[in-house]
Amino acid sequence: MKNQVEICPLRLAMDIIGGKWRLSIICLLKDGRPMRYNQIKRGVPGITNVMLSQSLKHLEEYGILHREQYNEVPVRVEYQLTDNGKTLLNVLSGLSDWGNQYIDRHQEYQSHCAECLFREAAESK
Amino acid sequence: MKNQVEICPLRLAMDIIGGKWRLSIICLLKDGRPMRYNQIKRGVPGITNVMLSQSLKHLEEYGILHREQYNEVPVRVEYQLTDNGKTLLNVLSGLSDWGNQYIDRHQEYQSHCAECLFREAAESK
């Protein structure tokens, strides 16, 4: 079966996961457990409310995160990876393995990427 | 063997292949054959000299492309994927497969991504 139109799923994927904060959020949620808004905020050092809510909304729109709101007082909102988001993890893992060859050249990445949860996998190799 | 420092190969990879034009160039060169500067320029519609030379230099610095200069008159410069660049193709292929699920929602991507050479793989599915 052939799709006649010319499109670029690769660039689309890059646009979905690109941006400064999205990967950090995905990595933080990679275990599949739901996390609350402020929990995520604490887990991604330096992120502002604007960037966090924007990123969460974006990832939710693409079906990578699920947002569940509990109307308690105060309100509680939880985010977690969808099944589709988990399929993304495998792809990102491959990308991470590939990028691992460059770590020696970029030690300055240590400082602002301590939150990346793929690092254990990289370290154990 | 364990690397004690905390780094993020995933973000590093994203920074290497990120940017507006780099993927287009990589896709254009994916067959492994060398291409000349202006050949690449024609193959990536809309790119300017500044962006092209900047992107090529960046990709060369990370060992994804090899640059070979022939001092003829006029000078001839050829670029081709390195072996390391070819390993990247496999990873990108996975990312492209993942992104393929979103094509229906983003038909506007047709117009400015006709150059993406992963599209045949996506179409045949």
Added chain:
DNA sequence: CAGAATCCAAGCCGATACTG
């Protein structure tokens, strides 16, 4: 032919303040 230099525009992102 294969770029480099310069200047300019747009958009991403940050800081701060405010709200249901």
Added chain:
DNA sequence: CAGTATCGGCTTGGATTCTG
């Protein structure tokens, strides 16, 4: 608690011109 509104700067990329 979980966001939104607004403003402003800075980075990224675009247009044009020039050169070995």
